[in-house]
Amino acid sequence: MSELLVDFITSLDGCASGEGWPGFWGLEGPEYLAWLGEQPEVTYLMGANTYRLMSGFAAGEVPSGQDEFRPEEEASVDELTRAPKVVFSSSLEAPLPWANTTLVRDDAVETVRAMKENGSGLLSTIGSLSLCRSLLRAGLVDRFRVVMFPVITGATGAERIYDGYPDVALDMIEHRTFDGRIQLVEYKPRVLEHPPLAAPA
Numbered sequence: 001m002s003e004l005l006v007d008f009i010t011s012l013d014g015c016a017s018g019e020g021w022p023g024f025w026g027l028e029g030p031e032y033l034a035w036l037g038e039q040p041e042v043t044y045l046m047g048a049n050t051y052r053l054m055s056g057f058a059a060g061e062v063p064s065g066q067d068e069f070r071p072e073e074e075a076s077v078d079e080l081t082r083a084p085k086v087v088f089s090s091s092l093e094a095p096l097p098w099a100n101t102t103l104v105r106d107d108a109v110e111t112v113r114a115m116k117e118n119g120s121g122l123l124s125t126i127g128s129l130s131l132c133r134s135l136l137r138a139g140l141v142d143r144f145r146v147v148m149f150p151v152i153t154g155a156t157g158a159e160r161i162y163d164g165y166p167d168v169a170l171d172m173i174e175h176r177t178f179d180g181r182i183q184l185v186e187y188k189p190r191v192l193e194h195p196p197l198a199a200p201a
Contacts (some may be wrong), residue, residue: 006125029179048089050127
């Protein structure tokens with residue numbers, strides 16, 4: 001049976017990106033980059049918007065506000081190109097040009113449920129905020145990991161990750177700090193039907 005990881009890289013205030021900021025907010029360090037390089041083989045799950053963005057980068061489109069990719073960003077895109085990817089979309093047309101990518105038009109929740117039951121190894125989302133919300137609501141997420149970079153993007157932040165989420169209880173299973181400034185926290189999530197009762201006085 002496969003395990004499903006929802007994986008986010010965020011600012012401290014829970015934004016997935018910020019206008020004018022480079023990848024990793026320009027704050028990645030050697031410990032964090034080494035850890036990225038040690039990650040196990042994974043099948044990435046994404047929606048159409050994330051596919052368009054990331055496949056554009058793979059084709060050489062540079063993020064807005066930059067003249068060229070930094071080496072760290074280029075290595076990250078190269079790793080994604082080599083990895084197997086599943087894209088859930090009713091608007092994209094097959095065959096998708098990005099290498100190692102499969103287009104799925106069926107319901108994402110039911111497809112991922114079947115992938116978990118019939119597969120092995122690790123499934124991981126990348127970006128795709130609405131897909132992640134749907135998978136979490138359906139109770140399919142085994143691990144919820146956030147790597148927080150030490151910036152608050154109150155003026156420029158985009159893609160607020162937790163808007164529209166249900167209430168979720170999180171049991172911590174891992175935490176660590178990279179380069180003295182980047183914080184990883186990983187949890188086992190549990191969707192709540194209602195807030196827990198207040199503790200007795």
